[in-house]
Amino acid sequence: MKIAVLVSGGGSNLQALIDAQNRNELGGGILSLVISSKEGVYALERAKNAGIPTLVLSRNEYDSPKAYGDAILLELQKEDIDILVYAGFMCIVEGELLRVYKNRMINVHPSLIPSFCGPGFYGLKVHEAVLEKGVKVTGATVHIVTEECDAGPILLQKAVEVLDTDTPETLQKRVMEQAEWILLPKAVRLLCENKVTIKENRTYIK
Ligand code: GRF
Numbered sequence: 001m002k003i004a005v006l007v008s009g010g011g012s013n014l015q016a017l018i019d020a021q022n023r024n025e026l027g028g029g030i031l032s033l034v035i036s037s038k039e040g041v042y043a044l045e046r047a048k049n050a051g052i053p054t055l056v057l058s059r060n061e062y063d064s065p066k067a068y069g070d071a072i073l074l075e076l077q078k079e080d081i082d083i084l085v086y087a088g089f090m091c092i093v094e095g096e097l098l099r100v101y102k103n104r105m106i107n108v109h110p111s112l113i114p115s116f117c118g119p120g121f122y123g124l125k126v127h128e129a130v131l132e133k134g135v136k137v138t139g140a141t142v143h144i145v146t147e148e149c150d151a152g153p154i155l156l157q158k159a160v161e162v163l164d165t166d167t168p169e170t171l172q173k174r175v176m177e178q179a180e181w182i183l184l185p186k187a188v189r190l191l192c193e194n195k196v197t198i199k200e201n202r203t204y205i206k
Pocket of ligand 1: 007008009010011012013014043087088089108109110122123124172180
């Protein structure tokens with residue numbers, strides 16, 4: 001299975017996928033393309049260091065989520081990509097891409113969906129809201145991407161304890177280390193091994 005990864009920032013989740021591929025833990029999946037929504041982000045360096053072809057499709061060069069989705073779809077079809085992974089990708093896409101890659105597109109979100117998710121909940125803002133609310137457990141979720149933000153069928157989740165001493169930064173780092181970087185490679189492996197079925201907005205792992 002050929003995998004494309006969409007990025008917008010530091011690329012720590014991309015790095016987790018690269019490291020899993022190097023340990024032969026992606027179920028035979030091959031990281032074949034990294035598309036960034038921004039120039040100059042460290043995720044592009046990580047891809048280049050791993051010998052993965054990269055492409056920048058700057059979000060501000062497209063006038064709608066649909067136009068942006070169409071541009072991404074074109075590149076994916078050129079490379080015969082099978083699976084699409086959002087890894088720290090900060091853009092909403094719409095249109096044909098969501099239909100063509102239905103149930104073959106996943107995202108990692110840094111909370112236990114349906115808590116602290118949806119429009120405006122991304123990056124540090126998620127952890128600020130977690131600390132503000134005072135919950136004692138948070139975590140990360142890998143879900144299937146659908147047209148509604150952070151609302152697709154949940155694939156994997158992992159809980160992480162919130163400490164009284166946490167700042168948004170310390171919490172983000174622990175959620176990445178203890179949850180995101182473990183769940184995303186595992187989810188990609190399950191898809192590459194065809195072990196995921198989806199019925200009525202629920203996933204079932206064989
Ligand atoms: C992380 O908080 C991740 O959960 C979210 O984007 C942030 C940056 O991820 N999806 P990365 O380091 O660019 O992979």
